[in-house]
Amino acid sequence: MVCFICFQGLISLADFDAIVVGAGIAGLSSGYVMASAGLNILVVERGKVPGSKNVTGGRIYTHAIEKFTPELMEDLPFEREIVKERISFLTDESATTLEFSGKTEGRSYTVIREKLDGWLAGKVEEKGGIVASGVRVDDLIREEDTTGICAGDDEITARAVIIADGVNSPLGKKAGLRDDFKAEELAVGVKEVIKLGEEEINRRFQVDSKEGVANLMVGSPTDGLPGGGFLYTNLETISLGIVANVKEIASHGSDLDELLSGLKEHPYVRPLINGGTTVEYSAHMIPEGGIRAIPKLVGEGYLLTGDAAGFCLNTGFTVRGMDFAFASGVLAAQTIIKCSEKNDFSLKSLALYEQLLESEFVLKDLRKFEKAPIFLSSSRIYSLYPDLVNVMVKKIFDIKGEQETLCKQIREAIKEADVSTFTLMKDLWKGSRIL
Amino acid sequence: MRDVKRLSIQDRLGLNVFELDKEAHITVDNELCRDCQLKPCLHSCPAKLYEFEEEVHFNYEGCLECGTCFIVCHQMGNKGVNWSYPRGGFGVYYRYG
Ligand SMILES: Cc1cc2nc3c(=O)[nH]c(=O)nc-3n(C[C@H](O)[C@H](O)[C@H](O)COP(=O)(O)OP(=O)(O)OC[C@H]3O[C@@H](n4cnc5c(N)ncnc54)[C@H](O)[C@@H]3O)c2cc1C
Ligand code: SF4
Ligand code: SF4
Numbered sequence: 060m061v062c063f064i065c066f067q068g069l070i071s072l073a074d075f076d077a078i079v080v081g082a083g084i085a086g087l088s089s090g091y092v093m094a095s096a097g098l099n100i101l102v103v104e105r106g107k108v109p110g111s112k113n114v115t116g117g118r119i120y121t122h123a124i125e126k127f128t129p130e131l132m133e134d135l136p137f138e139r140e141i142v143k144e145r146i147s148f149l150t151d152e153s154a155t156t157l158e159f160s161g162k163t164e165g166r167s168y169t170v171i172r173e174k175l176d177g178w179l180a181g182k183v184e185e186k187g188g189i190v191a192s193g194v195r196v197d198d199l200i201r202e203e204d205t206t207g208i209c210a211g212d213d214e215i216t217a218r219a220v221i222i223a224d225g226v227n228s229p230l231g232k233k234a235g236l237r238d239d240f241k242a243e244e245l246a247v248g249v250k251e252v253i254k255l256g257e258e259e260i261n262r263r264f265q266v267d268s269k270e271g272v273a274n275l276m277v278g279s280p281t282d283g284l285p286g287g288g289f290l291y292t293n294l295e296t297i298s299l300g301i302v303a304n305v306k307e308i309a310s311h312g313s314d315l316d317e318l319l320s321g322l323k324e325h326p327y328v329r330p331l332i333n334g335g336t337t338v339e340y341s342a343h344m345i346p347e348g349g350i351r352a353i354p355k356l357v358g359e360g361y362l363l364t365g366d367a368a369g370f371c372l373n374t375g376f377t378v379r380g381m382d383f384a385f386a387s388g389v390l391a392a393q394t395i396i397k398c399s400e401k402n403d404f405s406l407k408s409l410a411l412y413e414q415l416l417e418s419e420f421v422l423k424d425l426r427k428f429e430k431a432p433i434f435l436s437s438s439r440i441y442s443l444y445p446d447l448v449n450v451m452v453k454k455i456f457d458i459k460g461e462q463e464t465l466c467k468q469i470r471e472a473i474k475e476a477d478v479s480t481f482t483l484m485k486d487l488w489k490g491s492r493i494l
Numbered sequence: 495m496r497d498v499k500r501l502s503i504q505d506r507l508g509l510n511v512f513e514l515d516k517e518a519h520i521t522v523d524n525e526l527c528r529d530c531q532l533k534p535c536l537h538s539c540p541a542k543l544y545e546f547e548e549e550v551h552f553n554y555e556g557c558l559e560c561g562t563c564f565i566v567c568h569q570m571g572n573k574g575v576n577w578s579y580p581r582g583g584f585g586v587y588y589r590y591g
Contacts, residue, residue, distance in 0.1 A: 105579055107513065111587045112559060172591030193583035210582070227561040229579070242569045247562045249540045251506070252590040296590065309534035309566040316503050316540055323498050333498055339590045340506035342540035342558040344565075 073205045075101045075217040077395045080196045080208065080230050082109035084119075084381050085365025086223030087179040088388030089395075091128065094188030096396045101215065102183060103208065105195035110176030113225075114250065114343035116289050116298060116378060118273055119175075120167045123386040123420075136178045137168035138293035139271030143264070146376055147327060148445035149278040149288070154327035155452045156274075169271050169291045169298070170381075171252075196224070199233050199361075204404065206360030218404045221362050221391045223384075226344045228367035236363050237354030242306035244348025244432070246286060246373075249315045250300030251323075253335040257295050263331055264292055275376065278445025280322045282313060285436050288322050289378070290331065297332055299323065302345065302378075304436070315342075345380065346371050349432040350425040356416070357409050362391040372424055374494050375435055383421055390415040430493045439478070439486060447476040503542045507556040515584035518554040520563070523574045530572035538566045550574065558586055 077093055079086045082104035090102040106112040118141055124131050147156040180190045198209040199220060207216035222230045226245070231237040257268060264272045271292035280288030286303030301319050308315065322328055346352065346369040353369045356362065364370070365384035372379045394412040398404045416422045451472040455465065463471075473480060527533070527550045535544040541558050545551045557580075564577035579585070 105582045107583045107587060110591060111589075112585075112591075114588060114591045173589055176591075195579060195582035227564070227579075239565060239568065242565050245562075245565060247538075247540065247560060251501075298590075305538070305562060305565055306570070309532070309538045309570050312537050314537045314542075316506065316542065320500055324500070329498050337501060337506070337509060339509055339588065340501075340558075341510075341586075341588055341591060342560040342562070344560050344562060 073216045073218050075099050075215070076399055077219050077221060078103065078208055078215060078217040079221045079223055081223035081225060081367070082106070082176060082180055082190060082192065083113050083223060083225055083365060083384060084176070084179070085367070085384035085388035086221065087176060087183055088128070088385045089221050089223065089364060089392040090183040090188045090190070091179065091186060092389050092392035093395055094183055094186035097187075098396065098399060100188045101217070102180070102188060102190045103194050103196050103210065104190065104192045107193050108173075108177055109180040109190060109192060110173040113172040113176055114248070114341045115170065115172055115381060116248070116250070116291055116300065117381065118167045118169045118291055119381040120165060120379060121382070122165050123382045123389070127386070127389045131182065136174045137170060139169050139266070139269055141167045141169065141273045142266060142270040143272040145272060145274040147274060147276040148448040149276050149280060149325060149327060150446055150449045151279050152326065153449045153453060154325070155448050156327075167273070169273075169293050171293060196230060199230060201360055219360050219362065219395055219398065219409065221364060221388075221395070222367055223364045223388060224367050226346050226366040228363075231354065231363050231367045234358050234361045234363075236356070236358050236361060237367075240346050240348060240352060240369065242309060243304065243436070244346060244352045245305040246302045246345045246347045247305050247308070247315065247342060248300055248302040248345060249319050249340070249342045250298055251319065251337045252339040253297045253299060253332050254295060254338050255297055255332070255335040260292050260295070260297070266292070268294075275378070276322075277375070277441060279325065280318065281441060282318060283438065283442030284308060284311060284313060285438070285441055287441075290328070296338065297335065299328070299332060304347075305344065345373070347373050347432060350422070350429050351432070353425065357406065357412055359406050360404065362394060362409060362412050364388050364391045370421055370425070372428055372431075373435065374428060374431055375440070376494075386419055386421050387416065390419060390421070428494070434489060434493045437486070439482070443476060443478055447472060447478065450475055507541055510556075511587040511589060512555065513584050513587055514555060515580050517581065519578050519580040519585065520552065520554050520557060521576045522550050522552045523576065524549045526572045526574035530574060532570055534566035534570045535563045535575065539563050
């Protein structure tokens with residue numbers, strides 16, 4: 060038991076200054092920042108080791124790490140830096156891809172969570188924090204001015220608990236901060252990690268060893284349902300997967316693992332993964348309800364962070380959750396550090412967290428893209444438009460004798476796709492304003 | 495060069511590492527399933543762990559711990575799924591994630 064004397068002369072008996080539930084990106088970034096400030100903290104993780112339960116696409120945009128903890132950039136275990144961005148429109152037989160290659164100012168890297176989370180946990184420990192793995196937190200306790208966790212028969216107390224237990228967040232519910240996300244606010248992703256070898260990846264994707272490709276795919280990967288396919292190059296493996304809206308797959312009876320098999324056989328994807336060996340199959344949900352689905356973030360003794368708080372942003376061409384998780388963890392940590400300095404862990408004092416989130420991209424970006432989830436639920440984006448794009452581009456390159464003008468071909472493609480020019484213009488206009 | 499092999503769900507789950515618990519972390523109450531029209535659990539589970547043969551059969555062993563079944567069952571089905579994460583240290587062990 061650690062006891063410490065408060066400024067007012069009161070004695071608080073709590074085992075820790077703060078306990079963090081969940082050693083994902085949000086939990087570990089908060090643990091790292093608090094431990095670095097000399098706080099006495101515990102991170103509890105149900106997985107055998109940190110990262111062993113976690114799934115991402117994916118690539119992490121590193122702006123938040125660079126801003127808050129630049130020292131971590133030095134030896135973060137990245138796979139490849141993204142130097143090629145591809146967005147592909149897929150029909151069953153064809154693909155049209157838009158590619159940007161070149162360096163962007165903001166950097167992003169592919170990651171493997173088992174490596175990344177394990178490494179971050181090591182950093183927390185280096186700073187004097189404790190990371191307890193293989194322990195599932197079952198419940199929360201709240202008594203007067205202490206908060207605590209129950210894991211099996213053990214009870215451990217702290218001045219505050221940071222809840223970073225991911226999208227399903229059983230503890231966010233126990234704390235009374237949130238309910239389940241609605242099926243329409245959630246997407247579920249399935250993914251295969253496919254081993255190809257470093258050289259082979261360099262060759263197939265025409266990149267150097269430290270460089271990589273991010274490829275989002277829309278259309279046939281989800282059979283026209285809201286969602287899409289993704290492909291990321293890791294150092295020696297490829298992450299290939301599909302994400303789709305939970306309500307839509309449940310009501311349409313679609314089957315994600317079949318869709319993933321279909322994607323692997325698609326003429327655009329097959330040559331990229333041919334001969335590779337699948338080494339893992341994973342599934343995980345993503346909160347995609349945007350700002351309107353954000354629950355209560357602060358409670359008596361609790362702060363909610365990362366996916367548990369719904370901090371993810373999908374704009375259709377970018378998918379972000381890890382940078383939000385990292386930043387929200389840091390801001391929760393900064394809040395706890397302030398509360399500890401003032402020796403005031405009241406609800407009012409903890410509410411600083413919301414102000415910090417509002418002042419950073421976390422809530423700013425979610426607010427800016429408030430209408431994105433609704434716009435992106437339009438089925439036209441996933442069936443009609445990928446078809447239209449492919450028909451149009453095919454016409455342009457398809458020489459069978461007499462050639463038509465571009466203008467005529469576009470008009471014909473729109474007619475064939477059976478979409479009114481008005482709807483098309485409206486969607487383009489709306490999309491350009493909302494996304 | 496070898497072609498892309500079509501993997502069955504059993505093949506896929508067979509690639510993963512699981513630390514099996516004796517206790518099931520998810521159970522199904524067939525009393526409730528009987529009145530469930532849509533039965534969204536059957537195809538929504540990415541590991542296809544729900545099967546229907548006269549009643550719903552569920553095998554927790556290949557669970558990927560995504561939580562999809564709980565959401566679809568409680569919001570679109572008849573709440574027959576009793577869901578939790580496995581005990582600490584048990585369940586799927588993602589080596590890549
Ligand atoms: C298929 C897919 C693709 C994605 N692609 C991208 C991408 O390309 N870029 C991007 O930025 N984001 C992406 N995301 C989103 C991103 O992965 C998440 O936003 C991010 O991982 C959230 O981190 P977190 O720390 O909040 O939660 P998590 O990483 O889920 O961590 C939660 C932790 O809490 C632990 N835990 C849960 N309950 C308990 C308990 N009771 N007791 C103890 N521990 C517990 C879990 O084991 C886990 O370690 C993707 C997500 C998916 C599923
Ligand atoms: S969705 Fe739920 S209630 Fe319906 S059959 Fe499946 S488990 Fe039973
Ligand atoms: S948690 Fe996911 S993998 Fe496990 S049974 Fe439910 S839907 Fe299937």
